[in-house]
Amino acid sequence: MTDNNPKPPPDTPDSDDFCNQWPFELSEYLQFDDNQWMHDDIPSFSSENVSNQVHQPSNVREFERDESYFEGSSSRETGGRENRQVVRERFAFKTISEIEVLDDGYRWRKYGKKMVKNNPNPRNYYRCSVDGCSVKKRVERDKDDPRCVITTYEGNHTHPSSS
DNA sequence: CGGCTTTGACCTGCGC
DNA sequence: GCGCAGGTCAAAGCCG
8 A cells, every 4th residue: 555656755845845745736725724724825715717727637726724833722623622722834735646545654543433414425534543643634525526536634653654 | 364444433623 | 512524532343
């Protein structure tokens, strides 16, 4: 599962290198504002706005990030079980893909699955399977476009990718 | 046998 | 206070 990618993803999506290293093409960039997905310079989140930029099944269509948000101020993100003021980075993107779990060079262990409101597709929760690494990701299909997979990463890896 | 997935239960915060 | 929604836990089962 981890040997299909030519390059591992970076730990931080903070530079042009991020777009160059990620194993799929980034075409949209968005930002988080607390729990809201803010669309910087993008009129709406609909896939039609970016569909003309998609050329391959695995292309990333939209990309978002949220730097330095505080777990303690967003208890929904932790199930309300943690109050530590831990700074994490969160970013998300939408891809067109048959498979839900993109091979990003890391090993992930599924720890939860949940039906969410206003979406007939379940949301899957994954955690990095490397000891000491607390990176998580959520994966769900877009309710408006089942071909699209929305992946949300949370935190930074404390180790190199396994590929 | 170890690692992973599945799945129901549990916990917490928020809105009414 | 209650119900809902989202996130996590953990036991059980599966698979290589």
